[in-house]
Amino acid sequence: MRVVIMGCGRVGSSLAARLSTEGHDVTVLDVRADAFRRLPSNFNGKKHIGNGIDQDVLARIGVGDADAFIAVTQGDNRNVLATQVAKHIFGVPRTLCRIYDPIREEMYRELGLETISPTVMGANVLHGLLSEAPPAGEEA
Amino acid sequence: MYVIIVGGGKVGYYLAKELLAEPQHEVLIIEQNADKCERIAEELGDIVLRGDGCEAATMEIAGFGRADMVIAVTGDDEDNLVSCQVAKVKFNVPRTVARINNPKNQEIFQRLGIDVTVSATVAILAQIEQELPTHQMIPFLTLGGGLELVAVKVPAEAQVVGSAIKDLLLPHESLIVLLISPDGAPRAPTPETTIAIEDEIVAVTRRENEDALRAVLTSSA
Numbered sequence: 120m121r122v123v124i125m126g127c128g129r130v131g132s133s134l135a136a137r138l139s140t141e142g143h144d145v146t147v148l149d150v151r152a153d154a155f156r157r158l159p160s161n162f163n164g165k166k167h168i169g170n171g172i173d174q175d176v177l178a179r180i181g182v183g184d185a186d187a188f189i190a191v192t193q194g195d196n197r198n199v200l201a202t203q204v205a206k207h208i209f210g211v212p213r214t215l216c217r218i219y220d221p222i223r224e225e226m227y228r229e230l231g232l233e234t235i236s237p238t239v240m241g242a243n244v245l246h247g248l249l250s251e252a253p254p255a256g257e258e259a
Numbered sequence: 260m261y262v263i264i265v266g267g268g269k270v271g272y273y274l275a276k277e278l279l280a281e282p283q284h285e286v287l288i289i290e291q292n293a294d295k296c297e298r299i300a301e302e303l304g305d306i307v308l309r310g311d312g313c314e315a316a317t318m319e320i321a322g323f324g325r326a327d328m329v330i331a332v333t334g335d336d337e338d339n340l341v342s343c344q345v346a347k348v349k350f351n352v353p354r355t356v357a358r359i360n361n362p363k364n365q366e367i368f369q370r371l372g373i374d375v376t377v378s379a380t381v382a383i384l385a386q387i388e389q390e391l392p393t394h395q396m397i398p399f400l401t402l403g404g405g406l407e408l409v410a411v412k413v414p415a416e417a418q419v420v421g422s423a424i425k426d427l428l429l430p431h432e433s434l435i436v437l438l439i440s441p442d443g444a445p446r447a448p449t450p451e452t453t454i455a456i457e458d459e460i461v462a463v464t465r466r467e468n469e470d471a472l473r474a475v476l477t478s479s480a
Contacts, residue, residue: 204364
């Protein structure tokens with residue numbers, strides 16, 4: 120599978136490393152070259168410096184031929200714009216978009232984007248943990 | 260009309276000022292930067308709300324639900340897009356206008372349902388193009404049905420110099436509507452009118468035939 124990941128932060132870099140190890144053709148895009156230091160030294164995918172909300176940049180790195188596009192920059196709106204461009208302009212079959220803001224996440228999910236909100240997920244997990252019995256030895 | 264402007268930079272500020280000059284409008288600017296908010300409040304009065312114009316809570320306070328129009332004019336296309344999309348989808352705002360900085364974004368904005376897109380970059384480029392000698396064809400106006408009104412100056416070495424209009428092989432659905440002599444005198448074209456050096460030719464053409472028309476009127480022998 121050809122996968123383009125926009126944003127080489129903690130999530131983007133570890134996802135890129137995993138997919139690459141599994142044998143996928145991975146391209147990582149970030150505006151800052153030093154973001155690529157997060158990738159493992161044996162990463163054999165492609166690294167590109169550029170802004171994913173610029174259609175020329177997306178065209179240049181071959182988003183048109185990608186099977187999947189994943190937007191995981193720090194900016195919700197950047198992720199939203201880039202994902203919609205990948206989906207509607209470049210016709211990428213599978214697009215995933217991270218949106219921190221739960222309200223925006225819900226809205227774009229209703230509009231047909233595949234979205235995740237780490238905020239909601241994190242809160243759910245913590246809430247779940249709290250309602251379980253604490254691990255042995257850590258009672259208050 | 261209740262108009263909400265997202266972004267209190269130069270564009271937002273002057274836009275609000277213009278709109279406030281017409282008493283029928285109620286205007287609110289949403290701006291994140293505290294200094295900008297203060298300056299707008301000092302100069303235009305109590306018409307500014309500090310906050311993120313993409314955040315539903317701020318939009319609720321701002322009264323997006325009763326806005327007739329939302330105009331997003333921040334310097335970031337992604338913020339303008341999301342403001343307008345949320346305004347449309349969540350608050351049913353009848354008309355959304357977005358400023359676009361990267362001209363390439365026009366298509367996606369329109370496909371995503373933004374009613375009007377305004378690109379300062381395109382406007383500035385068009386104006387500069389008029390001053391550039393290498394861009395010989397100036398687009399004046401987009402008419403209905405894919406037609407454009409264009410102007411072109413005939414270079415001295417052009418093949419058409421000395422030809423009568425009836426002898427020109429113009430592209431399909433192209434029409435010369437006016438000639439302007441170098442001294443500024445306008446001439447109504449007839450089939451017999453001959454084209455002179457440095458004439459400015461005003462023509463109507465199909466957008467897709469623009470290059471062909473330019474070639475006919477400017478290419479050298």
